[in-house]
Amino acid sequence: MSKKGLLVYCTVPSQKVGREIASELVSNHLAACCNIIPGLTSIYEWQDKIEEDEELLLLIKTTEEKYPQLEKKIGELHPYDVPEIIAAEIHRGLAPYIQWLDETTKGE
Numbered sequence: 001m002s003k004k005g006l007l008v009y010c011t012v013p014s015q016k017v018g019r020e021i022a023s024e025l026v027s028n029h030l031a032a033c034c035n036i037i038p039g040l041t042s043i044y045e046w047q048d049k050i051e052e053d054e055e056l057l058l059l060i061k062t063t064e065e066k067y068p069q070l071e072k073k074i075g076e077l078h079p080y081d082v083p084e085i086i087a088a089e090i091h092r093g094l095a096p097y098i099q100w101l102d103e104t105t106k107g108e
Contacts, residue, residue, distance in 0.1 A: 005090035005101050006067055008060035010074060010083060011042060018056050021077050025060060029107035030070040032100065035059040063105050064089075 008031075012018040015036065022034035037057040044051055062070050071085055090098070 003063040003065050003102050003105075005093065005098055006062050006064055006087045007090055008058075008062060008067070008070065009086045009088075010058040010060060010078075011040065011055040012036075012058060012083075013053070013055060013079060015056060017077075017079060018058055021074060022058060022060075024073060024077060025062075025070060028069075028073065029105050030066050030073055031060045031062045032104035033061045061090075061101055063102065066105050 010021070012021060015038070018034075018036040022031075022036060025031035025034055035058070037059065040055045040057055042051075042053050042055045060070070067087060074083060074085055093101075
């Protein structure tokens with residue numbers, strides 16, 4: 001793998017927002033693929049209150065090289081003041097898939 005692959009987790013409030021963000025990331029070669037997973041219930045503290053919201057999860061496959069631009073783009077598009085954007089390094093994966101990930105995110 002020429003670049004370090006990352007799996008980025010990002011919660012979104014709706015299918016519409018998730019599709020918009022995913023489409024922008026993929027079309028701008030900031031991500032090779034985004035999965036939208038519905039059915040999450042998030043419970044968290046925000047501004048000294050316990051909140052509970054129905055959300056969706058974006059699983060975003062990208063590279064370490066593209067991460068700064070990806071984070072910036074999500075920040076521009078996301079409706080939350082502080083969106084959840086968490087990245088985990090991909091340590092292993094099917095070689096052809098990892099190669100595809102690298103090649104897909106090379107475009108500008």
